[in-house]
Amino acid sequence: MEKQIINTSNAPSAIGPYSQAVKVGNLLFTSGQIPLNPQTGELVTDNIENAAEQVMQNLKAILEEAGTKFENVIKTTVLLRDINDFGKVNEVYAKYFSSEQPARSCFQVGKLPKDAFLEIEVTAIVE
Secondary structure (H helix, E strand, O other), X not given: OOEEEEOOOOOOOOOOOXXXXXEEOOEEEEXXXXXXXXXXXOEOOXXXXXXXXXXXXXXXXXXXXXXXXXXHEEEEEEEEOXXXXXXXXXXXXXXXXXXXXXXXXXXXXXXXXXXXXXXXEEEEEXX
């Protein structure tokens, strides 16, 4: 099976030695996305809801570049700086997964890159 690297200018460039996503067969694996605005390179820090929205928009851009969409996401991993933000993140997250929700893991972690509020990665099917 061949590995294909996925990159788009509509999501933040990698801030380390990794790709935005890798497609293998009909599966897409994204790297974790933090709330970086791809146009400005600035981190969204005003509130958790806006940060979560930026993360989801970054993931949407990567999914679209790979030829898939949120409806084809089968697994997500959500990393939170503060587990007390769980409910607010869920409100934003639910707008993108209104039906056929994927499996999900969610953790509070000690620290995220750039001291971000959250990071989310997804695995999706590419039809």
